[in-house]
Amino acid sequence: MVDPVSLPVKRVSAVRILVSSGLGLLFDAFDVGILSYVLVVLAKQWHLTHAVTGLVGSVSSLGMAVGSALAGLCADRFGRRSLFMITILIYSLATGLSAFAAGIGMFFVLRFFVGLGLGGELPVATTYVLESSPDKVRARRVVFLESFWAVGSLAAALVSYFVIPSSGWRVVFLIGAIPALYTLVLRFALPEAERYARLKRRSTFGESVQNIWSQKLGRRSLVASVVWFVMNYSYYGMFLWLPSVLYDKGYSLVHSLGYSLIMTLAQIPGYMTAAWLVERWGRKRTLVAAMILTALSALAFGFAWNTVSLIVFGLLLSFFMLAAFAATYAFTVEQFPTMFRATGMGWAAGFGRFGSAIAPFATGWLLGAQLGYGWVFGVFFAVLFVGFVIVTALGKETKGVALE
Numbered sequence: 001m002v003d004p005v006s007l008p009v010k011r012v013s014a015v016r017i018l019v020s021s022g023l024g025l026l027f028d029a030f031d032v033g034i035l036s037y038v039l040v041v042l043a044k045q046w047h048l049t050h051a052v053t054g055l056v057g058s059v060s061s062l063g064m065a066v067g068s069a070l071a072g073l074c075a076d077r078f079g080r081r082s083l084f085m086i087t088i089l090i091y092s093l094a095t096g097l098s099a100f101a102a103g104i105g106m107f108f109v110l111r112f113f114v115g116l117g118l119g120g121e122l123p124v125a126t127t128y129v130l131e132s133s134p135d136k137v138r139a140r141r142v143v144f145l146e147s148f149w150a151v152g153s154l155a156a157a158l159v160s161y162f163v164i165p166s167s168g169w170r171v172v173f174l175i176g177a178i179p180a181l182y183t184l185v186l187r188f189a190l191p192e193a194e195r196y197a198r199l200k201r202r203s204t205f206g207e208s209v210q211n212i213w214s215q216k217l218g219r220r221s222l223v224a225s226v227v228w229f230v231m232n233y234s235y236y237g238m239f240l241w242l243p244s245v246l247y248d249k250g251y252s253l254v255h256s257l258g259y260s261l262i263m264t265l266a267q268i269p270g271y272m273t274a275a276w277l278v279e280r281w282g283r284k285r286t287l288v289a290a291m292i293l294t295a296l297s298a299l300a301f302g303f304a305w306n307t308v309s310l311i312v313f314g315l316l317l318s319f320f321m322l323a324a325f326a327a328t329y330a331f332t333v334e335q336f337p338t339m340f341r342a343t344g345m346g347w348a349a350g351f352g353r354f355g356s357a358i359a360p361f362a363t364g365w366l367l368g369a370q371l372g373y374g375w376v377f378g379v380f381f382a383v384l385f386v387g388f389v390i391v392t393a394l395g396k397e398t399k400g401v402a403l404e
Protein backbone atom coordinates (compact mmCIF):
# COMPACT_ATOMS: atom_id res chain seq x y z
CA MET A 1 0.00 0.00 0.00
CA VAL A 2 1.30 3.45 -0.90
CA ASP A 3 1.62 5.88 2.00
CA PRO A 4 -0.54 8.92 1.12
CA VAL A 5 2.07 11.35 2.45
CA SER A 6 4.15 10.48 -0.62
CA LEU A 7 1.32 11.07 -3.07
CA PRO A 8 1.25 14.37 -4.98
CA VAL A 9 -1.71 16.55 -4.03
CA LYS A 10 -2.94 16.68 -7.64
CA ARG A 11 -3.89 12.97 -7.38
CA VAL A 12 -6.23 13.74 -4.48
CA SER A 13 -9.38 15.65 -5.43
CA ALA A 14 -10.00 19.13 -4.06
CA VAL A 15 -13.35 17.98 -2.68
CA ARG A 16 -11.71 15.16 -0.75
CA ILE A 17 -9.13 17.51 0.76
CA LEU A 18 -11.78 20.11 1.64
CA VAL A 19 -14.26 17.64 3.14
CA SER A 20 -11.63 15.64 5.04
CA SER A 21 -10.26 18.85 6.56
CA GLY A 22 -13.66 20.45 7.01
CA LEU A 23 -15.11 17.58 9.01
CA GLY A 24 -12.44 18.22 11.61
CA LEU A 25 -13.65 21.81 11.95
CA LEU A 26 -17.25 20.62 12.05
CA PHE A 27 -16.52 18.45 15.07
CA ASP A 28 -14.57 21.29 16.68
CA ALA A 29 -17.48 23.68 16.27
CA PHE A 30 -19.83 21.05 17.61
CA ASP A 31 -17.83 20.90 20.84
CA VAL A 32 -17.72 24.69 21.26
CA GLY A 33 -21.41 24.90 20.43
CA ILE A 34 -22.59 22.27 22.88
CA LEU A 35 -20.62 23.92 25.67
CA SER A 36 -22.72 27.08 25.39
CA TYR A 37 -25.90 25.04 25.83
CA VAL A 38 -24.48 22.76 28.52
CA LEU A 39 -23.43 25.77 30.62
CA VAL A 40 -27.09 26.75 31.01
CA VAL A 41 -27.76 23.37 32.64
CA LEU A 42 -24.52 23.15 34.61
CA ALA A 43 -25.01 26.59 36.14
CA LYS A 44 -28.29 25.39 37.58
CA GLN A 45 -27.23 21.83 38.46
CA TRP A 46 -23.91 22.74 40.10
CA HIS A 47 -25.11 26.12 41.45
CA LEU A 48 -22.50 28.14 39.54
CA THR A 49 -22.32 31.93 39.59
CA HIS A 50 -22.06 33.91 36.35
CA ALA A 51 -18.34 34.48 37.03
CA VAL A 52 -17.56 30.77 37.55
CA THR A 53 -19.61 29.82 34.50
CA GLY A 54 -17.61 32.29 32.45
CA LEU A 55 -14.36 30.77 33.75
CA VAL A 56 -15.29 27.45 32.11
CA GLY A 57 -15.13 29.12 28.72
CA SER A 58 -11.97 30.97 29.71
CA VAL A 59 -10.12 27.75 30.63
CA SER A 60 -10.96 26.27 27.22
CA SER A 61 -9.62 29.39 25.54
CA LEU A 62 -6.35 29.27 27.48
CA GLY A 63 -5.89 25.75 26.16
CA MET A 64 -6.61 27.03 22.67
CA ALA A 65 -3.96 29.74 23.02
CA VAL A 66 -1.29 27.20 23.95
CA GLY A 67 -2.47 24.72 21.32
CA SER A 68 -2.49 27.27 18.49
CA ALA A 69 1.05 28.50 19.16
CA LEU A 70 2.57 25.04 19.66
CA ALA A 71 0.75 23.39 16.75
CA GLY A 72 1.75 26.21 14.39
CA LEU A 73 5.42 25.83 15.27
CA CYS A 74 5.30 22.04 14.98
CA ALA A 75 3.38 22.15 11.70
CA ASP A 76 6.13 24.27 10.09
CA ARG A 77 8.76 21.88 11.42
CA PHE A 78 7.13 18.46 10.98
CA GLY A 79 4.27 18.94 8.51
CA ARG A 80 0.63 20.03 8.41
CA ARG A 81 -0.96 16.61 8.01
CA SER A 82 0.47 14.89 11.10
CA LEU A 83 -0.33 17.82 13.41
CA PHE A 84 -3.86 17.94 12.01
CA MET A 85 -4.49 14.36 13.14
CA ILE A 86 -2.82 14.70 16.54
CA THR A 87 -4.80 17.80 17.53
CA ILE A 88 -8.12 16.23 16.53
CA LEU A 89 -7.33 13.17 18.63
CA ILE A 90 -6.46 15.25 21.72
CA TYR A 91 -9.64 17.30 21.76
CA SER A 92 -11.87 14.33 20.84
CA LEU A 93 -10.69 12.21 23.76
CA ALA A 94 -10.96 15.12 26.18
CA THR A 95 -14.47 15.85 24.95
CA GLY A 96 -15.59 12.28 25.54
CA LEU A 97 -14.08 12.24 29.03
CA SER A 98 -15.95 15.48 29.85
CA ALA A 99 -19.12 13.40 29.99
CA PHE A 100 -17.80 11.71 33.15
CA ALA A 101 -16.81 14.87 35.03
CA ALA A 102 -18.07 14.61 38.60
CA GLY A 103 -17.57 18.27 39.49
CA ILE A 104 -16.44 21.65 38.26
CA GLY A 105 -12.73 21.03 39.06
CA MET A 106 -12.46 17.96 36.83
CA PHE A 107 -14.51 19.75 34.19
CA PHE A 108 -12.02 22.67 34.20
CA VAL A 109 -9.05 20.33 33.56
CA LEU A 110 -10.76 18.48 30.73
CA ARG A 111 -11.88 21.71 29.07
CA PHE A 112 -8.24 22.88 29.00
CA PHE A 113 -7.24 19.78 27.04
CA VAL A 114 -10.25 20.17 24.74
CA GLY A 115 -9.03 23.69 24.03
CA LEU A 116 -5.47 22.46 23.51
CA GLY A 117 -6.56 20.21 20.66
CA LEU A 118 -9.12 22.58 19.21
CA GLY A 119 -6.78 25.56 19.23
CA GLY A 120 -4.10 23.60 17.41
CA GLU A 121 -6.37 22.09 14.79
CA LEU A 122 -7.93 25.27 13.41
CA PRO A 123 -4.80 27.11 12.14
CA VAL A 124 -3.17 23.90 10.90
CA ALA A 125 -6.23 22.87 8.87
CA THR A 126 -6.54 26.37 7.39
CA THR A 127 -2.88 26.39 6.36
CA TYR A 128 -3.20 22.91 4.88
CA VAL A 129 -6.17 23.77 2.65
CA LEU A 130 -4.64 27.06 1.47
CA GLU A 131 -1.41 25.35 0.46
CA SER A 132 -3.30 22.62 -1.36
CA SER A 133 -5.35 25.06 -3.50
CA PRO A 134 -4.73 26.94 -6.78
CA ASP A 135 -4.13 30.67 -6.37
CA LYS A 136 -7.32 31.76 -8.11
CA VAL A 137 -9.59 29.98 -5.62
CA ARG A 138 -7.39 29.65 -2.54
CA ALA A 139 -9.25 32.18 -0.35
CA ARG A 140 -12.64 30.84 -1.38
CA ARG A 141 -11.61 27.31 -0.41
CA VAL A 142 -10.38 28.57 2.95
CA VAL A 143 -13.78 30.15 3.57
CA PHE A 144 -15.54 26.98 2.41
CA LEU A 145 -13.39 25.12 4.92
CA GLU A 146 -14.45 27.48 7.70
CA SER A 147 -18.11 27.08 6.67
CA PHE A 148 -17.96 23.61 8.20
CA TRP A 149 -17.80 25.48 11.50
CA ALA A 150 -21.29 26.82 10.86
CA VAL A 151 -22.56 23.31 10.11
CA GLY A 152 -21.00 22.09 13.36
CA SER A 153 -22.62 24.94 15.28
CA LEU A 154 -25.97 24.06 13.74
CA ALA A 155 -25.49 20.39 14.63
CA ALA A 156 -24.67 21.40 18.21
CA ALA A 157 -27.82 23.52 18.39
CA LEU A 158 -29.97 20.67 17.04
CA VAL A 159 -28.46 18.02 19.31
CA SER A 160 -28.68 20.31 22.34
CA TYR A 161 -32.28 21.25 21.59
CA PHE A 162 -33.44 17.66 21.22
CA VAL A 163 -31.05 15.80 23.55
CA ILE A 164 -30.32 17.97 26.61
CA PRO A 165 -33.93 18.39 27.81
CA SER A 166 -34.62 14.64 27.46
CA SER A 167 -31.30 12.86 28.04
CA GLY A 168 -29.09 15.32 29.92
CA TRP A 169 -25.82 17.11 29.16
CA ARG A 170 -23.44 14.16 29.49
CA VAL A 171 -24.80 12.45 26.38
CA VAL A 172 -23.90 15.35 24.08
CA PHE A 173 -20.23 15.14 25.12
CA LEU A 174 -20.21 11.44 24.29
CA ILE A 175 -21.57 12.33 20.86
CA GLY A 176 -18.79 14.89 20.54
CA ALA A 177 -16.15 12.17 21.04
CA ILE A 178 -16.89 10.67 17.61
CA PRO A 179 -14.00 12.58 15.92
CA ALA A 180 -11.55 10.31 17.79
CA LEU A 181 -12.55 7.55 15.39
CA TYR A 182 -12.30 9.91 12.45
CA THR A 183 -8.57 10.39 12.99
CA LEU A 184 -8.04 6.78 11.88
CA VAL A 185 -9.63 7.64 8.54
CA LEU A 186 -7.48 10.75 8.10
CA ARG A 187 -4.28 8.69 8.23
CA PHE A 188 -5.14 7.18 4.84
CA ALA A 189 -7.10 10.07 3.33
CA LEU A 190 -4.75 13.03 3.14
CA PRO A 191 -1.34 13.73 1.58
CA GLU A 192 0.97 16.51 2.74
CA ALA A 193 0.20 20.02 1.45
CA GLU A 194 1.83 20.56 -1.95
CA ARG A 195 3.51 23.90 -1.22
CA TYR A 196 4.92 22.63 2.06
CA ALA A 197 6.10 19.38 0.45
CA ARG A 198 8.10 21.40 -2.12
CA LEU A 199 10.15 23.22 0.53
CA LYS A 200 13.82 22.26 0.31
CA ARG A 201 14.26 22.57 4.05
CA ARG A 202 12.11 23.03 7.15
CA SER A 203 12.32 25.99 9.49
CA THR A 204 13.46 25.53 13.07
CA PHE A 205 11.31 26.76 15.95
CA GLY A 206 13.62 29.72 16.51
CA GLU A 207 13.64 30.73 12.84
CA SER A 208 9.86 30.62 12.65
CA VAL A 209 9.30 32.88 15.66
CA GLN A 210 12.08 35.27 14.68
CA ASN A 211 10.82 35.66 11.12
CA ILE A 212 7.14 36.33 11.87
CA TRP A 213 8.27 39.27 14.05
CA SER A 214 10.96 40.47 11.64
CA GLN A 215 10.92 43.91 10.02
CA LYS A 216 9.23 42.45 6.95
CA LEU A 217 6.46 40.50 8.69
CA GLY A 218 6.18 42.21 12.09
CA ARG A 219 3.37 44.61 11.14
CA ARG A 220 1.41 41.80 9.51
CA SER A 221 1.78 39.68 12.64
CA LEU A 222 0.63 42.59 14.81
CA VAL A 223 -2.46 43.30 12.71
CA ALA A 224 -3.33 39.61 12.49
CA SER A 225 -2.98 39.21 16.26
CA VAL A 226 -5.24 42.20 16.94
CA VAL A 227 -7.85 40.92 14.49
CA TRP A 228 -7.89 37.49 16.12
CA PHE A 229 -8.16 39.00 19.60
CA VAL A 230 -11.11 41.17 18.53
CA MET A 231 -12.91 38.35 16.74
CA ASN A 232 -12.42 35.82 19.52
CA TYR A 233 -13.43 38.26 22.25
CA SER A 234 -16.59 39.14 20.34
CA TYR A 235 -17.57 35.64 19.21
CA TYR A 236 -17.01 33.79 22.46
CA GLY A 237 -18.22 36.63 24.62
CA MET A 238 -21.52 36.82 22.75
CA PHE A 239 -22.30 33.32 21.51
CA LEU A 240 -21.10 31.31 24.50
CA TRP A 241 -23.48 33.38 26.61
CA LEU A 242 -26.34 33.62 24.10
CA PRO A 243 -28.55 30.81 25.49
CA SER A 244 -27.91 32.08 29.04
CA VAL A 245 -28.78 35.67 28.05
CA LEU A 246 -32.08 34.50 26.57
CA TYR A 247 -32.76 32.44 29.68
CA ASP A 248 -32.02 35.44 31.91
CA LYS A 249 -34.44 37.51 29.84
CA GLY A 250 -37.23 35.24 31.02
CA TYR A 251 -37.45 32.66 28.26
CA SER A 252 -37.70 29.00 29.27
CA LEU A 253 -34.80 26.59 28.66
CA VAL A 254 -36.60 25.11 25.66
CA HIS A 255 -37.37 28.54 24.19
CA SER A 256 -33.81 29.76 24.84
CA LEU A 257 -32.33 26.76 23.01
CA GLY A 258 -34.92 27.12 20.23
CA TYR A 259 -34.24 30.81 19.61
CA SER A 260 -30.49 30.15 19.69
CA LEU A 261 -31.02 27.46 17.07
CA ILE A 262 -32.91 29.91 14.83
CA MET A 263 -30.11 32.49 15.12
CA THR A 264 -27.49 29.84 14.34
CA LEU A 265 -29.15 29.18 10.96
CA ALA A 266 -27.83 32.54 9.71
CA GLN A 267 -24.21 31.41 10.07
CA ILE A 268 -24.16 29.29 6.90
CA PRO A 269 -25.32 32.03 4.49
CA GLY A 270 -22.87 34.35 6.28
CA TYR A 271 -20.02 32.04 5.33
CA MET A 272 -21.28 31.57 1.77
CA THR A 273 -21.51 35.34 1.25
CA ALA A 274 -17.95 35.78 2.51
CA ALA A 275 -16.75 32.97 0.21
CA TRP A 276 -18.04 34.88 -2.80
CA LEU A 277 -16.80 38.30 -1.64
CA VAL A 278 -13.21 37.39 -0.72
CA GLU A 279 -12.40 36.53 -4.35
CA ARG A 280 -14.53 39.24 -5.96
CA TRP A 281 -14.10 42.08 -3.50
CA GLY A 282 -10.92 41.22 -1.60
CA ARG A 283 -9.96 39.73 1.77
CA LYS A 284 -9.41 43.01 3.60
CA ARG A 285 -12.48 44.77 2.26
CA THR A 286 -14.74 41.82 3.09
CA LEU A 287 -13.30 41.64 6.60
CA VAL A 288 -13.69 45.32 7.51
CA ALA A 289 -17.23 45.50 6.07
CA ALA A 290 -18.33 42.42 8.01
CA MET A 291 -16.68 43.69 11.22
CA ILE A 292 -18.47 47.04 11.26
CA LEU A 293 -21.82 45.43 10.41
CA THR A 294 -21.27 42.91 13.23
CA ALA A 295 -20.56 45.78 15.63
CA LEU A 296 -23.80 47.55 14.69
CA SER A 297 -25.79 44.30 14.95
CA ALA A 298 -24.36 43.65 18.43
CA LEU A 299 -25.42 47.09 19.61
CA ALA A 300 -28.91 46.61 18.20
CA PHE A 301 -29.21 43.17 19.83
CA GLY A 302 -28.31 44.65 23.20
CA PHE A 303 -31.21 47.12 22.94
CA ALA A 304 -33.76 44.66 21.46
CA TRP A 305 -37.17 45.42 22.94
CA ASN A 306 -39.25 42.30 22.19
CA THR A 307 -39.00 38.73 20.88
CA VAL A 308 -39.23 39.69 17.21
CA SER A 309 -36.48 42.33 17.42
CA LEU A 310 -34.36 39.94 19.48
CA ILE A 311 -34.54 37.25 16.80
CA VAL A 312 -34.06 39.67 13.87
CA PHE A 313 -30.98 41.34 15.35
CA GLY A 314 -29.73 37.95 16.55
CA LEU A 315 -29.93 36.63 12.98
CA LEU A 316 -28.03 39.66 11.66
CA LEU A 317 -25.44 39.31 14.41
CA SER A 318 -24.93 35.65 13.59
CA PHE A 319 -24.75 36.31 9.81
CA PHE A 320 -22.19 39.13 9.95
CA MET A 321 -20.15 37.64 12.81
CA LEU A 322 -19.46 34.43 10.92
CA ALA A 323 -18.85 36.28 7.65
CA ALA A 324 -16.23 38.34 9.50
CA PHE A 325 -14.66 35.25 11.04
CA ALA A 326 -14.48 33.54 7.64
CA ALA A 327 -12.74 36.58 6.18
CA THR A 328 -10.37 36.62 9.18
CA TYR A 329 -9.06 33.18 8.26
CA ALA A 330 -8.59 34.07 4.58
CA PHE A 331 -6.97 37.40 5.48
CA THR A 332 -4.56 35.98 8.08
CA VAL A 333 -3.28 32.82 6.43
CA GLU A 334 -2.12 34.71 3.33
CA GLN A 335 -0.01 37.21 5.30
CA PHE A 336 2.93 34.81 5.77
CA PRO A 337 5.33 32.86 3.49
CA THR A 338 5.05 29.07 3.29
CA MET A 339 8.03 28.28 5.52
CA PHE A 340 6.54 30.26 8.45
CA ARG A 341 2.83 30.27 7.53
CA ALA A 342 1.55 27.85 10.16
CA THR A 343 3.58 29.62 12.86
CA GLY A 344 2.24 33.05 11.85
CA MET A 345 -1.32 31.73 11.66
CA GLY A 346 -0.98 29.77 14.90
CA TRP A 347 0.56 32.60 16.92
CA ALA A 348 -2.01 35.13 15.72
CA ALA A 349 -4.82 32.71 16.52
CA GLY A 350 -3.15 31.85 19.82
CA PHE A 351 -2.97 35.48 20.88
CA GLY A 352 -6.60 35.82 19.84
CA ARG A 353 -7.51 33.03 22.24
CA PHE A 354 -6.67 35.33 25.12
CA GLY A 355 -9.62 37.36 23.88
CA SER A 356 -11.82 34.28 24.05
CA ALA A 357 -10.42 33.53 27.52
CA ILE A 358 -11.17 37.01 28.84
CA ALA A 359 -14.55 37.51 27.18
CA PRO A 360 -16.66 34.76 28.84
CA PHE A 361 -15.49 35.83 32.31
CA ALA A 362 -15.80 39.56 31.57
CA THR A 363 -19.27 39.08 30.08
CA GLY A 364 -20.31 37.00 33.07
CA TRP A 365 -19.10 39.75 35.41
CA LEU A 366 -21.00 42.42 33.45
CA LEU A 367 -24.16 40.32 33.49
CA GLY A 368 -23.77 39.74 37.22
CA ALA A 369 -23.30 43.49 37.80
CA GLN A 370 -26.82 44.09 36.39
CA LEU A 371 -25.64 46.94 34.14
CA GLY A 372 -28.13 46.08 31.43
CA TYR A 373 -27.74 44.28 28.12
CA GLY A 374 -27.20 47.55 26.26
CA TRP A 375 -23.95 48.10 28.19
CA VAL A 376 -22.87 44.47 27.79
CA PHE A 377 -23.27 44.47 24.01
CA GLY A 378 -22.01 48.04 23.79
CA VAL A 379 -18.62 46.66 24.91
CA PHE A 380 -18.66 44.25 21.96
CA PHE A 381 -19.47 47.16 19.64
CA ALA A 382 -16.46 49.09 20.95
CA VAL A 383 -14.07 46.13 20.63
CA LEU A 384 -15.17 45.39 17.07
CA PHE A 385 -14.90 49.06 16.11
CA VAL A 386 -11.28 49.19 17.30
CA GLY A 387 -10.49 46.13 15.18
CA PHE A 388 -12.22 47.72 12.18
CA VAL A 389 -10.06 50.86 12.47
CA ILE A 390 -6.77 48.93 12.82
CA VAL A 391 -7.40 46.61 9.86
CA THR A 392 -8.58 49.51 7.70
CA ALA A 393 -5.47 51.56 8.48
CA LEU A 394 -2.74 48.90 8.60
CA GLY A 395 -4.05 45.71 6.98
CA LYS A 396 -2.46 44.36 3.77
CA GLU A 397 -4.70 43.17 0.92
CA THR A 398 -3.54 39.88 -0.64
CA LYS A 399 -6.15 39.41 -3.38
CA GLY A 400 -4.35 38.74 -6.66
CA VAL A 401 -0.95 38.47 -4.93
CA ALA A 402 1.05 35.25 -5.38
CA LEU A 403 1.78 33.36 -2.17
CA GLU A 404 5.36 33.88 -0.95
